[in-house]
Amino acid sequence: MNARDIEKLREIVGEENARSSPADLYIYGADASVHAARPDLVLVPGKTEEVQAILRYANAKKIPVIPRGAGSGMSGHAVPIDGGIVLDMKRMNRILEIRPQDILCRVQPGVVDDDLNKALKPYGFMYPPAPASSCIATIGGEIANNASGTRSVKYGATRDSVLGMKVVLASGELVKLGANTNVEASGYQLERLMVGSEGTLGVIVEATMKIVPIPKIRCLGIACYNKLADAGHAVSEIIASGCSASMIELMDNVAITAVNETQNLGLPDVEAIILFEAEGRVKDAVQAEIDAIQAACEKHGGFNIETSYDAKERTRIFAGRKKLFSSLSRYKEGYACTSLADDMAVPYSRMADLAGKIHEVAARNNIIMSAYGHCGSGCMHTKILMDVTKKAQWEDARRAVAEIYDYVHSVGGTTSAEHGIGLSKAPAFKKEKADSLELQRAVKRAFDPNNILNPHKLFDAPDDWVTATELRYPVGSVREP
């Protein structure tokens, strides 16, 4: 990418929307993952025509283009491993239409999740996937990642909310996918293929998403466990007994301690807690679900169960979960909280096993791991807490990550539940999906023959995540010289 390319591309978006200072290139070289690289140029397009012009130019010159939302991705999706253009989509942040009568909305990709929900609230509706990063995450990024969250046990993931979209292809061509309807059986569901494609198939410039009515009544509960495995079994029991929960979250003792020590929230100091919620139109119905969930919790040793319909009280009970990520970051002096092996999914009946496995693997590999997450939707979260300045700790992490994923794959689970693959999870992903990698590459070529869109991610990412890029920590490089 030469000076002339940069000048031509700057012209497309205007001087004020093109960035190439060292500070900008540093910031746009990283996301919330452990990885860091350096783009040649950052462009912040304001409209579809600009995105088309950028892609036409980049495609002709075979310049990499990395679409980026909030940069809150945890696996390196937005890290420009080959340099090129980072395409910051946050300026395209208009809510184009809210249509409660059709239970859908139409938005640009840069709309922040919480902003969309704020706009929907006066209509009595919400956009349900609710990832923990909803205060910064953009809808475009959530689609590219197939995000899910606390409410996915009831409402599904982003893939279940997408009705249609407009996409700029690598060629610069604009295509409309899907429809403004609740069901559709008109051929290939390319709009659903875009979900989870991590910027490798096209640039989403508009999305039509299903919305749902805000429930009138909500009840939140908390149950304590002396054994982590029991809490895991309880999650499985709640699901299998047909309770209609709108949230089931697990927190292990590492998570509880982190929250208590850094936020002083006074969560019960037990081996695990489950947070659960039910919602609905009438209180008796909600209470019936809560009773059933409570019975399932108690069947597996849950105690000190508290529930509340009160909004303030619910916020208080949930605060620990809400602040968990930032709490883990401050859990141990000198230890950073890294998003590694951070969001696997397993069949419900394996939740308890997986939670135990995580602790066992952590102990054996000199790192700290927490088991928590949206267990109601089948997603277990972990983080690896370690001294990121020590090279040996990265070797520990590499071993731990591999062991965790070997377990996950052995029980029919999958590498990522909701954060996507990017760079960090690519080795495990390639192992899991070994027999369809060539097919995935063929699909990629069909969309992007010149391989300009977020190249070297997913199936084409390096085989060792530790050395895939520079690390975003003062460890220097773990790469071979």
Added chain:
Amino acid sequence: MNARDIEKLREIVGEENARSSPADLYIYGADASVHAARPDLVLVPGKTEEVQAILRYANAKKIPVIPRGAGSGMSGHAVPIDGGIVLDMKRMNRILEIRPQDILCRVQPGVVDDDLNKALKPYGFMYPPAPASSCIATIGGEIANNASGTRSVKYGATRDSVLGMKVVLASGELVKLGANTNVEASGYQLERLMVGSEGTLGVIVEATMKIVPIPKIRCLGIACYNKLADAGHAVSEIIASGCSASMIELMDNVAITAVNETQNLGLPDVEAIILFEAEGRVKDAVQAEIDAIQAACEKHGGFNIETSYDAKERTRIFAGRKKLFSSLSRYKEGYACTSLADDMAVPYSRMADLAGKIHEVAARNNIIMSAYGHCGSGCMHTKILMDVTKKAQWEDARRAVAEIYDYVHSVGGTTSAEHGIGLSKAPAFKKEKADSLELQRAVKRAFDPNNILNPHKLFDAPDDWVTATELRYPVGSVREP
């Protein structure tokens, strides 16, 4: 396809599972659509390895392969327009696993929907999409079609139920897609791309599907309307007011008359009725939903509203809808009921308009059309009743179909809600998806470079559905000589 090919292919499945008598070729040349063609050979494989061997052979010799479930498709998906092999998947009909603890089941593609539900019942679970053809439709066919049905307003379509699958590609290679987990964000969702691909991307040999608990309590209701438009507005109101209905079905007067005259069911002789259902764990909750639905129905002129929790009574009320398709076939002496423009989807707020449009178009084009369907999920059904022996009637139908689809597309609707595109709907589909047709073809080439899998369907189907094949009626040919 020569005699040697036939012999080689027969050897793969064994003599008893290969069919080529004129009667067999006649039967396997048609499905439930208006189309008919003639395959060269019918093969009924019993296991995955046989499917692989057949595809390897066919791919090398560039012989078309048309996967077929029950043959209940209404748009010509399984009609072998280029001859070749019809691959009848009904022998691969084993339920491999039912795992209530993981709320999933694993099945072969030939399992009939009702049989799966019978097997799930003792566990207290069901497989929810529930197309009207569930007594014959196979799971493989439902996936290939992205089927939905009466329960899709609550549980979504087949695309929302698929977790994973095993697919034999055109090359004969076997790939595993998806996972045994409730959420997954591990790259491209190729398992969801397979949904609705109508046999053009691969042969599904196994599927992992989400199951849901059978609700403890159900209440069914019926509301009468003097104006069809009012019933349409009521459907939209029920959805937008956030009622949690498990079914909302519309029947217009043509449908009501057909059912009353042929089945003697005594449905109220009004312009339209709405059938609605709510379900749940406790009666008060169900009643609260029923009250809210009833209020929405009444707001738009609904009267004589009856509801019942009693299973027998519910069956009686629903019998009219259940027997509608067969009733329409006997509605008028000398008229056949054809599946044309039979399952469009529109945004909810356009339901009333669409119902009116259907009647207006029918009147202007000398045919009879009924407006009914799973309006709760956004799907409107029609049929065209006409004298299929008269060439002029096919011209009438061609005009009517085009007019209906022009309206559907103009309001952001889509050509098919749940029956798929096949041959009959391809012209409208190509118009609707004009800007992504090349992309769809590129995806098809990525999966099937030799174009052997169900060729000349969807984006590659003929531009005039009336002359695309011989018609399955004694009209002779409408094709130009």
